[in-house]
Amino acid sequence: MTSVQFTVGKLDAGMAILLTEDHHLIEFPSLLLPNGVAAGSIVNISVSRNTPEEEQKMREFWDLENNILEKFGNALPETPKVRVKNLTQTSLILEWDPLVLHTAALRSLDIFKNNTKLAQQVPGDANFIKLSGLDMDHEYEFHINIKTTAGQYESNRTIARTHKMDNLTGIRVAFGNFENPEPTLTEMKQLLESMGATWTDEVNHETTHLLAQLPGSRNYDTAVRYSIPVVKPDWLVQCDRNKKIQFPSFLAIYK
The missing domain is CATH 2.40.50 (OB fold (Dihydrolipoamide Acetyltransferase, E2P))
Structure with missing residues (x-):
């Protein structure tokens, strides 16, 4: 002291x-x-x-x-896992589990189709990408590759085949404005169910078409913003009648 x-x-x-x-x-x-x-x-x-x-x-x-x-x-980033959902004749959604990087930081995320890197970029906080313009009834292999501050990690590889013309199960619609909402909505939902197709109340990244007779509504504006075809009820009737997908043309309000 x-x-x-x-x-x-x-x-x-x-x-x-x-x-x-x-x-x-x-x-x-x-x-x-x-x-x-x-x-x-x-x-x-x-x-x-x-x-x-x-x-x-x-x-x-x-x-x-x-x-x-x-x-x-001591914990390294976990290997990403991918899967395919919402297959249609020409599109699909490639989705992966939220990335678990622990203390590492993400530098880039690349999408590969048949071992070819796609130019499409994915926001850092997104865990899916919608791929369009695919060939009908064609098999594809997909995987993603992430580069982090702790190294590079490749996901599992998943194989998917786009639908044939007569496969209507990939249709997933939301609804816009109708001249007479009832019974039109009820009839459309019953028709979708009989076709093996699905519907949602609001437009989201899984929506393939917006069904409507009139412009307007929040769903309509969202569909237009994201280039989702807006079609009349007759489009769905023609799909069911011909037992194959009808590509929007004169049956579309907006395409």
């Missing part, structure tokens, strides 16, 4: 100026001085090193460091 003698100089409620015997000035918190000390008082301040407490704090620090390393630092 070391004890040093000081003379108290200027003193206020927050800070005191202490003068050493060799005429050095230091600032010292007034709160730590004994009661009754005033300017001109002589005080002795003793300082000692608390080695046991210091060692305990160091142990706590390194325990925390090791826990962080064990939980995060």
Whole structure:
């Protein structure tokens, strides 16, 4: 333990100026001085090193460091897993589980079709991409490749065949405005069910067509924005009657 003698100089409620015997000035918190000390008082301040407490704090620090390393630092990014959904005659959705990178950062994500990298870019927070312009009744192989600060990882490879003309199960519609919503909506839903097709209340990335008789509505605006064909109910009737997909033409409000 070391004890040093000081003379108290200027003193206020927050800070005191202490003068050493060799005429050095230091600032010292007034709160730590004994009661009754005033300017001109002589005080002795003793300082000692608390080695046991210091060692305990160091142990706590390194325990925390090791826990962080064990939980995060040693875990590499997980291999991505992809799957195909919403197959149609000319399109599909390639989807993957949310990326688990642990402490690594994503540098790029590339889509491969039959081992050829596609030019389409995927936002960093997205976990799907809609691929259009595919050949009908054609087999494709897909995978993704991610580059991270911890290395490069390739997903599983998934194979999918686009639908034939007579496969109507890929149709997934949402509904817009109708002149007479009932019974039109009920009839359209029954027809979709008999065809093995599906519908949703709102337009989303899985929607293949918007069924409507009149422009307008939030669904209509969304479909137009994302270039989703907006077709009349007659389009669906023709698909069912001919037992094959009808590509929107004169039956479309917007295509």
